[in-house]
Amino acid sequence: MTVLGLHRASRPSWRCEDCGKPWPCPERQAMLLDERPLDRMAALLFMAKLMYEAIEDFTQDGTGPVPDLYERFLGFLRPAEPDPAGGTESEGVADEGP
Numbered sequence: 298m299t300v301l302g303l304h305r306a307s308r309p310s311w312r313c314e315d316c317g318k319p320w321p322c323p324e325r326q327a328m329l330l331d332e333r334p335l336d337r338m339a340a341l342l343f344m345a346k347l348m349y350e351a352i353e354d355f356t357q358d359g360t361g362p363v364p365d366l367y368e369r370f371l372g373f374l375r376p377a378e379p380d381p382a383g384g385t386e387s388e389g390v391a392d393e394g395p
């Protein structure tokens with residue numbers, strides 16, 4: 298049964314059940330970002346798992362090269378602004394007394 302409005306993936310084509318666009322469609326991407334605004338890592342793991350399932354589906358289908366699923370499944374979860382992991386707190390901080 299298809300539930301409309303959830304923009305779920307139809308397998309093995311990995312197209313949206315609602316709008317027919319390659320999944321995750323822009324609507325589903327917006328839903329994912331809205332559902333997990335503070336838990337981007339969980340969303341990344343969730344989408345990575347689905348990406349591997351999609352790769353298996355595309356590979357078993359034998360229809361040729363697998364599309365660029367990395368950008369498609371994970372690209373939209375990248376933070377918009379650069380988020381440098383390395384800090385510079387040891388630089389210029391001198392709280393030790395004389």
Ligand SMILES: [Zn+2]
Binds near residue numbers: 316
């Ligand atoms: Zn859709």
